[in-house]
Amino acid sequence: MDNEIRRQIDEAAEQLREMLIEQYERNERLAAAAKRAGGAGGDAGCGDADKKTVIGLAPGDGIGPVIMDETKAVLKMLLRDELESGRVEFKEITGFTLEERLAAGETVPKGVLEQMDCCDVILKGPTTTPNAAMGGKNLESANVFLRKRFDLFANVRPVSVPEEGIDWTFYRENTEGEYALGSRGIRLGKEAGDGLSVDFKVITGEGTRRIAKAAFDFARANGKKRVSIVTKANIMKKTDGDFQTICLDVARDYPEIETDTWFVDIMAANLVNKDIRSGFEVFVLPNLYGDIITDEAAQIQGGVGTAGSANIGTDMAMFEAIHGSAPRMVSDGIAHLANPASLMTAAVMMLRHIGLTEKAAVLEAAVKKADDMLGARMTGLPGGAGCAEFAGIVKENI
Ligand code: IPM
Numbered sequence: 001m002d003n004e005i006r007r008q009i010d011e012a013a014e015q016l017r018e019m020l021i022e023q024y025e026r027n028e029r030l031a032a033a034a035k036r037a038g039g040a041g042g043d044a045g046c047g048d049a050d051k052k053t054v055i056g057l058a059p060g061d062g063i064g065p066v067i068m069d070e071t072k073a074v075l076k077m078l079l080r081d082e083l084e085s086g087r088v089e090f091k092e093i094t095g096f097t098l099e100e101r102l103a104a105g106e107t108v109p110k111g112v113l114e115q116m117d118c119c120d121v122i123l124k125g126p127t128t129t130p131n132a133a134m135g136g137k138n139l140e141s142a143n144v145f146l147r148k149r150f151d152l153f154a155n156v157r158p159v160s161v162p163e164e165g166i167d168w169t170f171y172r173e174n175t176e177g178e179y180a181l182g183s184r185g186i187r188l189g190k191e192a193g194d195g196l197s198v199d200f201k202v203i204t205g206e207g208t209r210r211i212a213k214a215a216f217d218f219a220r221a222n223g224k225k226r227v228s229i230v231t232k233a234n235i236m237k238k239t240d241g242d243f244q245t246i247c248l249d250v251a252r253d254y255p256e257i258e259t260d261t262w263f264v265d266i267m268a269a270n271l272v273n274k275d276i277r278s279g280f281e282v283f284v285l286p287n288l289y290g291d292i293i294t295d296e297a298a299q300i301q302g303g304v305g306t307a308g309s310a311n312i313g314t315d316m317a318m319f320e321a322i323h324g325s326a327p328r329m330v331s332d333g334i335a336h337l338a339n340p341a342s343l344m345t346a347a348v349m350m351l352r353h354i355g356l357t358e359k360a361a362v363l364e365a366a367v368k369k370a371d372d373m374l375g376a377r378m379t380g381l382p383g384g385a386g387c388a389e390f391a392g393i394v395k396e397n398i
């Protein structure tokens, strides 16, 4: 081993030490906050009927502006009274395109964060993660950054296929796991292939307790009978092992709910096993498994273009499509064929979150109608049906 590698190891050890302190202190802050809140986890919502709710609209990149334009038009129609009375205000977030982020050299420029700080909730289109090949810095994913910045710890992703009896709700931990330090891994050697690389996965006690509580509280409040804990605790013994132990510990406060534990590989198989899949109800998973399993689940529902996603924290919530910005659809000239159902479904979750439950139900039914009529043709491929056509049916049904 040459001296240069020894130097890199020393530097890495120091970096690891700093990251451990940082993450340990984060857990302490979470624990103190949970104590102050009397152990309550999750955003109680801003559903106060008289309170004004500021909804930030951030279109994002790629197909983002296409699906956001249609979703915004639908929301304007649906919320005409609320917008007129001032119960709801839209705030267009500017400066958040890939080009602007690259130019600023920041994942999310300060000016964008300042605008977001003035919002109660955000409806966000997909954002492209900048990489060095795009002529700027190798920046962190904006999604990941925002989830951490606003501490949006619960990523809630519902998937339903009524005709098959599927009604799943995923509680994906949203701020930890492989994502906590994902941009801060260590490589020994000059470049890929030279030596070795290490990334880190972080599970904190408090971070796990709060996502578990959120999942079980949801189950209890919605008459669900079963919560499934998904990990790879047989291999990732410390992180996933502790995640599973803590979830099981939280489960003891919910004796009426059946709890089971699964490894993520067999759960991936279970979801395509028609004999058993409709028996699952609520899932709680660490971040990366939640990412992967929810794409699979969305595909079972009809494609990632059909699924919405809520990122819920204590003081802020952000709603988005579960898919990415699909730059290939843009470069192939077929961005107009993007399915807006994902963002509209996210908007349904947002309306519910801010207390507009009736409006949420209207939008949900209208999106379902459009999906029944057009869903099979929303392929995102040449010859498929278009975003505007889909939105047209939604509007007719509001
Ligand atoms: C998601 C996405 C993001 C994630 C990407 C865009 C960073 O896949 O919301 O599931 O990995 O969480």
Ligand code: MG
Binding pocket: 291, 292, 295, 322
């Ligand atoms: Mg994903």
